[in-house]
Amino acid sequence: MFKSIEYKLIIYLLVLMVSLVAATLLLVRGEIAYGVVCAVIVVFSLFRLFRNYRKFNKNILFLLNAMENGDYSFHFSTNRMSLREKELNRMMNRIKDILVKARREIIENEEFLGTIVESVSTGIIITDEEGYVRNVNHSATEFLGLSSLSHLNQLRNVDESFPALFLHLKPGEVQLLKIANEREETEVSLHLTKIVISGMSLRIITLNNIGSELEAKEMESWIRLIRVMTHEIMNSIAPITSLSESLLFSFRSRATEMAGNSLYLNTVDALETINATTKGLLNFVESYRQFTRIPQPQIVPLDTKQLLGKVIHLCSPKMGEAGVEAKVILEGDISVLYADENQVLQVLVNLVKNAVEAFGGEEGGSASGRKIELAVITSSRQTVIEVRNNGTPIPQEVLPHIFVPFFTTKEAGSGIGLSLSRYIMRLHGGNLKHYVVREWTVFGMVFCKVSPLQV
Numbered sequence: 001m002f003k004s005i006e007y008k009l010i011i012y013l014l015v016l017m018v019s020l021v022a023a024t025l026l027l028v029r030g031e032i033a034y035g036v037v038c039a040v041i042v043v044f045s046l047f048r049l050f051r052n053y054r055k056f057n058k059n060i061l062f063l064l065n066a067m068e069n070g071d072y073s074f075h076f077s078t079n080r081m082s083l084r085e086k087e088l089n090r091m092m093n094r095i096k097d098i099l100v101k102a103r104r105e106i107i108e109n110e111e112f113l114g115t116i117v118e119s120v121s122t123g124i125i126i127t128d129e130e131g132y133v134r135n136v137n138h139s140a141t142e143f144l145g146l147s148s149l150s151h152l153n154q155l156r157n158v159d160e161s162f163p164a165l166f167l168h169l170k171p172g173e174v175q176l177l178k179i180a181n182e183r184e185e186t187e188v189s190l191h192l193t194k195i196v197i198s199g200m201s202l203r204i205i206t207l208n209n210i211g212s213e214l215e216a217k218e219m220e221s222w223i224r225l226i227r228v229m230t231h232e233i234m235n236s237i238a239p240i241t242s243l244s245e246s247l248l249f250s251f252r253s254r255a256t257e258m259a260g261n262s263l264y265l266n267t268v269d270a271l272e273t274i275n276a277t278t279k280g281l282l283n284f285v286e287s288y289r290q291f292t293r294i295p296q297p298q299i300v301p302l303d304t305k306q307l308l309g310k311v312i313h314l315c316s317p318k319m320g321e322a323g324v325e326a327k328v329i330l331e332g333d334i335s336v337l338y339a340d341e342n343q344v345l346q347v348l349v350n351l352v353k354n355a356v357e358a359f360g361g362e363e364g365g366s367a368s369g370r371k372i373e374l375a376v377i378t379s380s381r382q383t384v385i386e387v388r389n390n391g392t393p394i395p396q397e398v399l400p401h402i403f404v405p406f407f408t409t410k411e412a413g414s415g416i417g418l419s420l421s422r423y424i425m426r427l428h429g430g431n432l433k434h435y436v437v438r439e440w441t442v443f444g445m446v447f448c449k450v451s452p453l454q455v
Helices: 003-029 032-069 083-119 138-144 152-157 162-167 210-252 262-292 304-322 341-357 417-427
Strands: 123-128 133-136 174-180 185-197 200-209 300-302 325-331 337-339 371-378 382-389 431-437 440-448
Touching (some): 003 032, 162 174, 185 210, 300 304, 304 325, 304 382, 337 341, 341 371, 341 382, 341 417, 341 440, 417 431
Parallel strands (some): 325 371
Antiparallel strands (some): 185 200, 371 382, 382 440, 431 440
């Protein structure tokens, strides 16, 4: 391939062989002077052969060493050399360019995978066998309530039993645990996978929030139950309503004839009672049917500050009657909220109404007076709208049931307000959560960040 290199080698080998034979013959004949000259030529030929060998192998060894060390800043010169030598150097430069491109693609793929790992809702912790953390994503630290994690022993800050639980988790085994912070208690499942990379055994621990999935399944089951129940109840009540109205019409048309007849009057009263009761039941059932007829959200960009201002304006008469002071708090870099305005307004108005009712007949929820705060908290992953009040907190025995359809502690309540609000938030890909922060009762509307391209 490299003819000039081959020619040089052939010439030096021929000169070496000829000079070696000549030197031997001359020395045997006693012609020392000529023999020494031929011997010098032999040495010179050997030197040139070795020099050419070193010259061409040196670049190749340099290329291999640079590749091994990850140094791609070199460049082989193509000036002042034969055509075939230039081709050799160009080929090695080409090899370098291919390796640089491959290395760049690997780095880009690593960054891409890193972005995916940071974006997923599943928590991921990668450790060695000693418990030292090699990598951890944002979801994992968020689940655990830690700002950073370098060793599993740091999990003692969350729960004393966690370091041993995480360290002794076996491949294929699933552990369920509850992680509590000041805002909420999260039910999480742990799963371990082991891999070996470059002779090092690594443990990949995944954390999944199964609480949200269970809540979604529970809500779906309630909706199916409500659909079946309302359908059957409507089918049973509708004929009774129709028949009672027909009978009432018939009896009332004979009111003149039957005037003073006690049986007639009692029958009319009974039919009116039946008709009014069945209509009341129909209206009651219809309110639950609305729970299962909520349309898919029409997502549009919303100005969060204007949205909260509209909520306060709508609820100001009720808050004024109760002597409640409302305040809007904006925390973080407030960005546009992507949601269905009517549905989100419905949820916010319901939460503010509940917050006002939390004060009941008290003179004030605390020493500082009756207060409701509408706070917006934004992060890189989500936006949370909090409705806070310092009124009477929800009793502990009631808390597990507040999002259950039909459950209510109010005399005139239907029991679908909070469950409907959570369902609307589910349709937005978010959630509605309850937690207590110091003396404040808080309901948080969690919206996942949505790109304008997804709208």
